[in-house]
Amino acid sequence: MxxxxxxxxxxxxxxxxxxxxxxxxxxxxxxxxxxxxxxxIPMDANCGKLHAGPVKTRxxxxxxxxxxxxxxxxxxxxxxxxxxxxxxxxxxDQVGCEYVPYVAAVQAGQKLLVKNxxxxxHNVHALPAAAGNKEANKAQMPKAPxxxxxxxxxxxxxxxxxxxxxxxxxxxxxxxxxxFAVTGKDGSFKxxxxxxxxxxxxxxxxxxxxxxAAVTKEIEVKDQSVTxxxxxxxx
Amino acid sequence: xxxxxxNAWLHRFSLLTALATLLLIGVGGxxxxxxxxxxxxxxxxxxxxxxxxxxxxFWQGGAFHEHTHRLIASxxxxxxxxxxxxxxxxxxxxxxxxxxxxxxxxxLFVVGGMMGVRKNPVFVSIALVSLCGIVFGFFKIxxxxxxxxFGIVALSAVVLQGILGGLRVVLYKDEIGIFHAxxxxxxxxxxSSITVFTGKWWQSFSESKESxxxxxxxxxxxxxxxxxxxxxxxxxxTMRHQHAGLAIPDFPLAYGKLWPATDPAAIQSxxxxxxEIRDPNPITAAHILxxxxxxxxxxLILFGTAFLAFGVRRxxxxxALLSRISLIWLGMIGAQLILGIFTVLKNKPADIATxxxxxxxxxxxxxxxxTILAQKISVEPQNRMLHVSPHSSVKPVSxxxxxxxxxx
Numbered sequence: 001m002x003x004x005x006x007x008x009x010x011x012x013x014x015x016x017x018x019x020x021x022x023x024x025x026x027x028x029x030x031x032x033x034x035x036x037x038x039x040x041i042p043m044d045a046n047c048g049k050l051h052a053g054p055v056k057t058r059x060x061x062x063x064x065x066x067x068x069x070x071x072x073x074x075x076x077x078x079x080x081x082x083x084x085x086x087x088x089x090x091x092x093d094q095v096g097c098e099y100v101p102y103v104a105a106v107q108a109g110q111k112l113l114v115k116n117x118x119x120x121x122h123n124v125h126a127l128p129a130a131a132g133n134k135e136a137n138k139a140q141m142p143k144a145p146x147x148x149x150x151x152x153x154x155x156x157x158x159x160x161x162x163x164x165x166x167x168x169x170x171x172x173x174x175x176x177x178x179x180f181a182v183t184g185k186d187g188s189f190k191x192x193x194x195x196x197x198x199x200x201x202x203x204x205x206x207x208x209x210x211x212x213a214a215v216t217k218e219i220e221v222k223d224q225s226v227t228x229x230x231x232x233x234x235x
Numbered sequence: 236x237x238x239x240x241x242n243a244w245l246h247r248f249s250l251l252t253a254l255a256t257l258l259l260i261g262v263g264g265x266x267x268x269x270x271x272x273x274x275x276x277x278x279x280x281x282x283x284x285x286x287x288x289x290x291x292x293f294w295q296g297g298a299f300h301e302h303t304h305r306l307i308a309s310x311x312x313x314x315x316x317x318x319x320x321x322x323x324x325x326x327x328x329x330x331x332x333x334x335x336x337x338x339x340x341x342x343l344f345v346v347g348g349m350m351g352v353r354k355n356p357v358f359v360s361i362a363l364v365s366l367c368g369i370v371f372g373f374f375k376i377x378x379x380x381x382x383x384x385f386g387i388v389a390l391s392a393v394v395l396q397g398i399l400g401g402l403r404v405v406l407y408k409d410e411i412g413i414f415h416a417x418x419x420x421x422x423x424x425x426x427s428s429i430t431v432f433t434g435k436w437w438q439s440f441s442e443s444k445e446s447x448x449x450x451x452x453x454x455x456x457x458x459x460x461x462x463x464x465x466x467x468x469x470x471x472x473t474m475r476h477q478h479a480g481l482a483i484p485d486f487p488l489a490y491g492k493l494w495p496a497t498d499p500a501a502i503q504s505x506x507x508x509x510x511e512i513r514d515p516n517p518i519t520a521a522h523i524l525x526x527x528x529x530x531x532x533x534x535l536i537l538f539g540t541a542f543l544a545f546g547v548r549r550x551x552x553x554x555a556l557l558s559r560i561s562l563i564w565l566g567m568i569g570a571q572l573i574l575g576i577f578t579v580l581k582n583k584p585a586d587i588a589t590x591x592x593x594x595x596x597x598x599x600x601x602x603x604x605x606t607i608l609a610q611k612i613s614v615e616p617q618n619r620m621l622h623v624s625p626h627s628s629v630k631p632v633s634x635x636x637x638x639x640x641x642x643x
Contacts, residue, residue, distance in 0.1 A: 036508050036509075039512055041512055044295075046295065057512060120295060121292070121295065121298075123275075123298075137276040139282050163270065163271055163272065163273040163297045163298075163301075164271070164295060164296035165296050165297070166269055167513055210506060210507075212499075234507050235503075235504050235507060
């Protein structure tokens with residue numbers, strides 16, 4: 001009983017010390033240059049009924065301040081170590097014949113739930129490229145139970161598509177550590193609880209900084225939050 | 236008289252099978268043009284249902300194209316089975332006729348039963364047995380020249396083709412899709428050949444000596460251009476199954492140049508600026524090179540068919556059958572080129588891209604028929620099967636033997 005109490009105290013102290021020393025890495029991703037204009041998606045009659053007007057592609061989700069959403073930001077470095085997958089699942093929904101969100105990120109082994117909020121069938125087709133991640137293709141009727149996916153191997157932009165509605169795509173990046181984030185509509189990101197150390201911030205975007213052309217930035221985390229803004233360029 | 240009617244109906248039935256196959260290739264083109272090949276995730280069932288009893292609520296979007304493709308494929312399979320049995324019964328008699336027909340039926344029932352097992356190793360086994368059937372059939376064609384063996388090859392090929400289509404779905408292999416598309420073209424040529432060999436005009440052409448003067452060079456030009464058309468169709472199938480859309484969006488130049496840059500910086504810039512709605516795979520240098528090869532081959536084919544049409548007409552005169560066919564072929568290639576250009580300029584709309592696929596398949600058929608005729612006409616027609624009663628003592632032999640043995 002005494003031993004158990006000591007262990008609990010030790011673990012509590014460890015977590016407290018870790019929290020005290022870990023810091024957040026935050027920043028904003030902006031886009032330099034003018035991206036090509038987004039296209040209208042020619043939806044079929046069923047899907048078109050779910051929208052008041054034309055639906056655009058989402059390749060460059062950039063606002064009037066040039067802040068870019070759907071950018072995957074992650075850390076590389078000695079302090080980045082694999083950890084157990086969180087129990088909270090990431091949710092991918094099918095709404096109005098579009099995947100929401102368009103870009104997401106999960107940890108290896110973390111559950112990814114796919115919902116169908118539309119009044120008709122979709123098929124959910126995961127097309128991984130990394131060895132160890134299995135391709136899967138499942139039909140999902142309206143109000144059907146969520147489909148569950150999990151991927152074992154890290155992979156950037158693992159593609160999900162619906163072959164019934166061939167304009168429907170979503171991209172899920174898989175990491176073997178918890179130090180990653182996806183930028184929001186204002187281009188901002190936050191990677192929490194990063195242990196002190198030197199890191200390489202890796203910035204990936206499907207178009208502006210695709211695989212093989214990631215933009216990187218060297219940062220050092222001490223005991224305070226670090227801000228790292230990055231500019232991507234479209235030529 | 237009865238024999239002649241029967242013969243004509245066999246020819247018509249073969250023609251029907253060929254047209255159904257062309258329709259199937261067209262619907263297959265719609266499937267790939269709409270990126271719908273995987274919209275029905277299971278096979279040989281469709282969404283868990285027997286494919287012939289799929290509820291209407293599933294027939295939507297890409298699933299409509301894919302499921303229609305499967306149903307037409309089943310119809311072509313049935314037509315081919317009937318054609319194979321018909322050819323066998325037509326060419327043979329006595330025990331050979333009865334036992335052969337029973338064996339074909341028996342194999343079909345066994346294959347049908349094995350499909351019910353729904354295990355990939357079973358499907359692969361059926362595919363391998365079908366492949367053996369094709370090889371054995373070709374061996375027997377070379378040995379006996381019997382049209383019935385064309386039927387056996389066609390039946391084996393249609394089974395293999397069906398399995399390849401299914402395995403592409405359940406094994407998630409794009410490469411199988413390319414084989415599937417290529418075998419479809421060869422199957423169409425095979426059925427079209429049967430249609431030619433069972434036609435009356437084939438007999439009258441055999442007896443005609445109007446075109447004996449065709450030079451060896453022209454005969455081989457027809458053969459080479461036909462192979463170029465086939466290569467072109469493989470390139471096209473490869474482009475379609477890369478799921479990357481148009482690798483080059485402009486014409487007659489390519490990214491504004493005669494030959495596009497394919498260095499990493501150029502590829503990155505291309506991908507940054509292309510917004511493909513249905514084909515999101517990034518463009519690679521290899522995609523661009525395949526596209527350029529498709530363009531170069533298109534012009535080689537155009538020049539080849541033009542030279543052939545001119546040469547045959549000059550040699551045989553405008554009224555010769557070969558002159559007319561080679562002119563038709565040239566017209567088809569010209570139309571095909573225009574469709575290809577519009578496919579690029581209009582950003583690969585499904586209808587134009589599919590018409591491009593169908594006309595490409597039809598061009599291969601015409602080229603193959605022209606090659607068969609060109610290679611054959613320099614020899615004396617041998618004994619033939621079609622005007623011989625199945626009860627006659629004359630051994631039924633197809634004229635194709637002549638083509639096979641004298642193709643120089």
